[in-house]
Amino acid sequence: MRKTDIILEGRELVKTYGGVEALNNVTFKLPHNEVVALLGDNGAGKSTLIKILSGAVSPSSGQIFIDGEKVVLNGTKQAKDLGIETVYQDLALVDCLSIEENIYLGKEIVKKYFGIEVLQNNEMKQGSLNFLKEVGISINNPDRSVGELSGGQRQAVAISKGAYWTEKILILDEPTAALGVKETGRILDMILELKNKGLSIVFITHNMEHAFLVADRFFILRIGGKVGEKIKSETTQEEIVKMITGVISTPIPSPSIYGMIGLSGIFNTLFFTEIASPVLGVVIF
Numbered sequence: 142m143r144k145t146d147i148i149l150e151g152r153e154l155v156k157t158y159g160g161v162e163a164l165n166n167v168t169f170k171l172p173h174n175e176v177v178a179l180l181g182d183n184g185a186g187k188s189t190l191i192k193i194l195s196g197a198v199s200p201s202s203g204q205i206f207i208d209g210e211k212v213v214l215n216g217t218k219q220a221k222d223l224g225i226e227t228v229y230q231d232l233a234l235v236d237c238l239s240i241e242e243n244i245y246l247g248k249e250i251v252k253k254y255f256g257i258e259v260l261q262n263n264e265m266k267q268g269s270l271n272f273l274k275e276v277g278i279s280i281n282n283p284d285r286s287v288g289e290l291s292g293g294q295r296q297a298v299a300i301s302k303g304a305y306w307t308e309k310i311l312i313l314d315e316p317t318a319a320l321g322v323k324e325t326g327r328i329l330d331m332i333l334e335l336k337n338k339g340l341s342i343v344f345i346t347h348n349m350e351h352a353f354l355v356a357d358r359f360f361i362l363r364i365g366g367k368v369g370e371k372i373k374s375e376t377t378q379e380e381i382v383k384m385i386t387g388v389i390s391t392p393i394p395s396p397s398i399y400g401m402i403g404l405s406g407i408f409n410t411l412f413f414t415e416i417a418s419p420v421l422g423v424v425i426f
Contacts, residue, residue: 148171148207149206149225151190151200154202171310178344179345180349186365226310228303239266241262244272244305272304296316310340318346358372
């Protein structure tokens with residue numbers, strides 16, 4: 142029996158880098174077996190939030206809960222051990238290795254014969270292909286190295302690499318970025334299949350249409366603070382865009398470098414990301 146309807150919660154999270162406040166008192170909740178789209182402009186705090194939730198960085202303050210139990214994530218390995226897998230934009234694939242070698246990298250199946258460990262390549266290959274088939278992905282000539290695959294196929298392998306090793310939480314960072322229409326459709330279908338298998342998914346994207354196709358609810362950040370949270374059936378794309386851009390306003394987090402510069406909305410985020418950041422040498426979140 143579940144202890145709570147929320148499988149992952151970051152409560153009152155704050156993250157500062159020197160005098161820069163990247164995240165200000167943000168509480169994020171991921172319900173069981175839902176897809177939550179994490180939305181916001183560049184510099185909104187999305188990357189900082191998922192790095193905290195995945196154990197990549199520690200919050201300056203705040204707490205993290207998994208199934209209602211408080212945890213301290215001392216690195217990504219501990220997060221993985223607790224059932225949190227993350228697929229970043231860089232995919233973290235090894236191009237010269239095959240599909241199964243990538244999926245099982247660091248978790249290879251071995252058996253001992255006369256005291257000698259032998260890789261079970263056929264077993265790993267079959268396990269990988271069966272999983273891809275379960276989530277609706279078919280790859281011709283699966284013996285090819287990952288470097289020979291298309292962008293969509295590489296993304297599918299990267300997502301499978303994360304989803305294969307967890308029955309709980311999958312965080313996807315811009316999984317449809319730079320993909321064509323057909324490949325994007327396959328990845329979105331894959332996300333829904335993974336949800337159907339029981340996973341709870343955080344889906345980071347800049348594409349509103351993609352978000353509305355797969356997400357159950359939306360969590361919106363702006364300049365380091367939470368703007369709001371909406372269930373899909375109770376909102377529209379227009380309302381979400383207004384929340385992202387600041388047309389529907391909330392108190393701006395303070396103090397932060399954004400507040401000091403006086404930035405707001407899309408223009409200000411672009412200014413900070415494209416102009417101020419390189420000049421000032423500050424961190425992009």
